[in-house]
Amino acid sequence: MLRFDGVSFHRGPEKVISDVSFEIRAGEFAALLGENGAGKSTLCRLSNGLLKPSSGRVTVCGDDTARTRTSVIARNAGFLFQNPDRQLCQNTVLGEIVFGLEHVVSDRAERERRAGEMLAAFSLDGGRDPFGMSRGERQQVALASILARKPRMLILDEPTTGLDYRECMTIMGVVSRLNAEGTTILMVSHDMEVTADFAERALVLSGGRLIADGPVRRIMRDVKTLDEASLLPAQIPALAVSLGGVFSDAFTVDDMTALVERANATRGEAAR
């Protein structure tokens, strides 16, 4: 679905991405982790052809980004930016969603049907002015207008940064439902808890290099790698690593609860 082959990217003399290779297969949910300035947003822009690699090759759904226009790639790959305001340009939420569809769906009735679907999915009021809404709601409108196009792949650049817990869960709920229905997801996130809860795979960037790529469960426990990327693991995996022993495999609150209860029970038996 998305493939990087030895990709480097320079900005002037500075090397922002160096020799990154990975492949994200259809249906995967991958998280891209790394501290500020590690090159995550640059990597996202490389993924949909907004930036072209200085060397190496990026392919999206079989199209080489160096040879395909971004507006064409956009039919397959939806992109949610860190700042939703750059995307919104219509007076109403409904108008905004329909605007995003104008370039893909020629039938007017079909456009309105799809827009209606999206309004329902996010429980948004189609008549409101997006610029009068809160940051989290604007983020949802931007996401809705992208999803209405039914992309096969979704690239999200820090979709939950600056949102409150409920807004974050609305967005992540929609995203994970889409993933369950087969949409491929690449999500940049600072929030290790969100990553641990939703992603299957993690890619770790540090100083423009890909220093780890594997299942989230493994990477959350890889203290050395996380430390190198200046990241803190999610709390339960961190607790699991520091307790060690029988607890070292715990990843979710449920895992940990079960292990603690079992340990308590065995201790009770031993005492008796």
Add this chain to the structure above:
Amino acid sequence: MSGFLSYMRGDSILHRLNPLTKLVMSVSLCASCFITNRHGVVAGIIAFNLLMAYSAGGLGRSLVMSASFGKLALVLFALQVFFVRDGNVILSLPLNIYVTDRGALFSSLFALRLVAAAMPLAVVLSATRMSDISNALVRYLNMPYKYTFVLTTAMRFIPIFSEEMAGIVEAQTARGVEFDTKNFFKKIRLLLPLCVPLLISSVRKIEGSAISAELRGFNLRTRESGYKTYGFAPRDAAMLVCCAVIALAAKI
């Protein structure tokens, strides 16, 4: 493309001149371009500008800028050169189109002037902080601080806006709007709806900085509030004499 007008740090003579000297200098150089009728003087002014840019460490940037102005000048040259009908014909083409010696001289002078006149202000601004210009205007020319503040703020916002616009175009391209089309008119038509987000984000930014300036006592500011003073050194006199000589050369 970024930052033709943005400040370049440095410690050259140009950097150390009094901000007022620099303003007078750029205005007088610019005026000299239009006073003169001789190619040599205009070329000399271009050379003088490049020399200043070189000494301030911004030669590359100013060459890039003159090249882009040069392109525009070339277009204007081509447009004009065919319309001057008097003088001796030096090149004649079919369809009664011809180029005369006067036409060639007149249009080339015009094109050179355009390049030469745009340079001084850009060179000076690249070696001067806007805040120094506004401080000097307030302190020595008694200009109200509010006006100079508006000026410096407007200048400061230009790069911010162009960055914002680039971001908006990027976001719209990523959602499938065909900004990457080769068709110029289509591009313009697509750009129009984007004025909304640009306007909104600009107004938000400006409102934010206005409130924050207000909260930090903007209204209490007087002529004496600036702590910096700008001396008038021999190098300022030398530079002004230089400009006067150029202006004189342009006059005769």
